[in-house]
Amino acid sequence: xxxxxxxxxxxxxxxxxxxxxxxxxxxxxxxxxxxxxxxxxxxxxxxxxxxxxxxxxxxxxxxxxxxxxxxxxxxxxxxxxxxxxxxxxxxxxxxxxxxxxxxxxx
Numbered sequence: 764x765x766x767x768x769x770x771x772x773x774x775x776x777x778x779x780x781x782x783x784x785x786x787x788x789x790x791x792x793x794x795x796x797x798x799x800x801x802x803x804x805x806x807x808x809x810x811x812x813x814x815x816x817x818x819x820x821x822x823x824x825x826x827x828x829x830x831x832x833x834x835x836x837x838x839x840x841x842x843x844x845x846x847x848x849x850x851x852x853x854x855x856x857x858x859x860x861x862x863x864x865x866x867x868x869x
Contacts, residue, residue, distance in 0.1 A: 765821035766779055766820065768818055772802070776852060777793045786806075787805060789804045789809065790803050791803075834857070837856070838854060838855075838856055839857060840853070840855075
């Protein structure tokens with residue numbers, strides 16, 4: 764199972780892995796990004812992962828052709844284009860099922 768991490772830099776979720784860097788640093792490595800994007804935490808100041816940010820299993824993305832099969836109450840990963848070169852993904856719950864559920868997300 765993959766892991767996603769909510770970056771403290773832009774509040775967006777990314778595929779990530781966690782590694783110990785020596786004995787006292789916890790490093791979150793974002794998959795597909797260079798090392799200078801890593802987020803590093805002092806392990807001595809942590810009591811749990813909740814101290815640094817949110818982690819979750821990787822979300823399943825629903826493709827456009829699957830929208831008619833999405834049922835009310837389903838948790839989906841949706842994309843929102845802020846501008847042509849900046850697309851962000853968010854979790855949403857479908858609260859009304861229809862052919863085009865994109866307008867019925869919370």
